[in-house]
Amino acid sequence: MTILASFAVPHPPIILPEVGRGEERKIAATTAAYEAAMKQAAEFQPDTLIITSPHAEMYLDYFHIAPGREAQGNFAQFSASQAEISVQYDRDLAALIADEAEKAGIPAGLEGERNPDLDHGTLIPLYFYRKFGSLEKVRIVRIGLSGMSPAIHYRFGQCIRDAAEKLGRRAVFIASGDLSHKLKEDGPYGYVPEGPVFDRQCTEALGQGDFFRLLTLDHSLCTRAAECGLRSFWIMAGAWDGTAVRSRLLSYEGPFGVGYGVASFLGEGPDPSRKFLRPLLEAERKQRAERIAQEDPYVKLARLAVETYIKNHEIAPLPADLPSEMLHTRAGAFVSLHLQDQLRGCIGTFLPTQDCLAREILLNGIAAATRDPRFPAVRLEELPYLEYNVDVLSTPEPISGPEELDPRKYGIIVKSAQDERRGLLLPDLDGVDTVDAQISIARQKGNIAAKEPVNLFRFQVVRHR
CATH class of the missing domain: 3.30.700.20 (Hypothetical protein ph0010; domain 1)
Incomplete structure (x- = not known):
């Protein structure tokens, strides 16, 4: 067994004293759990830390694996440039993961890097790890997520595990990801009822090691909750394919309106009942059939x-x-x-x-x-x-001003009064709750400046889903 352990961890910059400046004390339980998790990780003396992060390079249809020999990063974007970290990459393992993915028909590889710096979803686990283990004695593989299905993320996790086994790497898998970003009205992203529901379901599944539940959480619930870590957890689940795990939820907090969960997973030997790909594909097939029938x-x-x-x-x-x-x-x-x-x-x-x-x-x-x-x-x-959605539009009608708009009922066309530039926005869109927001987005889509004179039109739609 070359995946020695795995950990699901959050990445709030405020958890660092250099960034939080006292505010980190409000998530002391998360800090204590994080330290316990990374202490345990360091005690394995792994050859390689495999880190999946929502803030690494992310493509809709491709898993990006960071290339090169080394990388650096700091927290300058959070006004703490003095907190710096440098790592050496495990180039051989990264290349073999890409090869294994290609054999499996999964789009993944070392191409497409846009920013070589370590992202904060990677930096924060490393910040805690180096309290207990030397970053000079461990290599890193850093991997971004994708917009593909749970089954493909799971299969990619299998590829990671297979590559580590072929090279004989003693690896610890760190699945970096926050939970819902919409837990509080006064939080940075607001509140939706789905936020706490998602966090409860996700942390229950993590604590119980119920990977199949993680893989089959309701997609619309996850989207409404504005989570960012679930795909990391899907890949981690695939890396444990066919293995019994001892799981433990170490902490959960959300005082700033974003959910932070820390969980640990230790392998306990082969277990054929924990091969989830086939039932997952069957569940996806059944969902597709039901959706198409409707x-x-x-x-x-x-x-x-x-x-x-x-x-x-x-x-x-x-x-x-x-x-x-x-x-x-x-x-x-x-x-x-x-x-x-x-x-x-x-x-x-x-x-x-x-x-x-x-x-x-x-x-x-x-x-x-x-x-x-x-x-x-x-x-x-x-x-x-x-x-698929199909929106059939009524004929647009000119209106005299914003008072005749309702973002739930009417779509909008904003047309420049000077030329043919125009921007259109459909009605009843998630996150577009005010007329001002509707007009602003439509202006942006039409490349029309905020103070530029415009003519407004409204329309209604019949939506088919």
Whole structure:
């Protein structure tokens, strides 16, 4: 067994005295648990610390493994540049993890580095580890997360474990991640009821070593709770595939409105009942089947458009059984794609451009999957996990001012009074709760300055999910 232990830990900069300046005393239990966890980690005298961090390089469809021989970082962004850390990377293990992932068909590797500095999700565990162990005697593998499914994160964890075993590395896995960021009204991110619910479910699963529960937590709950660590925990679970673990929740606190949990996991030998990939894939298959069965003709058409184009590079013919209103109505429509409750693409038209609504949806679906400039084109292996929304727009109407808007009821078009620049925002979006926010975002999307004169239009949508 080359994964000696693993630890789920948070990364609040305020926990450091250099940053907290006394405020860290409000999370003294987290500090004590963190020190106990890293003391235990150092006592194993590992060859390598494998750290997954939400603040390392993160791509929607790719796991980034930090390249190079060494890296440094400090807490300058938190006004504590004097707290510095330097590490040596385990280049051989990093390269073999990338190779194992390639064999498994998982997009991962050493390419795509944008910032070589150690991120704070990596720095904080190292800060505590070096209290008890020398960073000169241990090598580091630093890995970012992705927007891919729980099963792919789990399989990537298996690849990490397999690579460590092949090289005979004695490794400790550190899964860095905070819990919900929305626990308190006066916290930095506000409050939603899902925040405490997520934290309770997640910490229960961590404390019980119930990795399958972690892997199957409700995606919408996790998204609403604004967590950042769950994908780290998914990878960690895969690294323990087929192994019995002794788990312990060491602490949980959230006084600043963000959940901080510390948990430890020690291996206790092979256990075939703890191979979770097959039941996880079956659960994902069942969820997809149930979701597709509930889709109405609008959403089914968007799915058909995307899947036909991505698989065959062809535009699908319109199905013969479409409702008549889709064939005899013209309207603008937006098609949005989501992957693990994260936006994966959205393209639409606010006025009709095709001879019928069905064709509007068909072509906008293809555009959302392939031409949204914010995202790479959808890949074949993503298709089973995509969720679709179709918004059919009413004809935009001019309004005299913001008092005629309601962000829950109306979408908005902000058009420059000087030229054709315009920005559009759909209604009833998470996090867009005020008219001011709605106008501000629409201005940004249209590249229209905050004080530039504009004309306002509103519209309503019929949303199909």
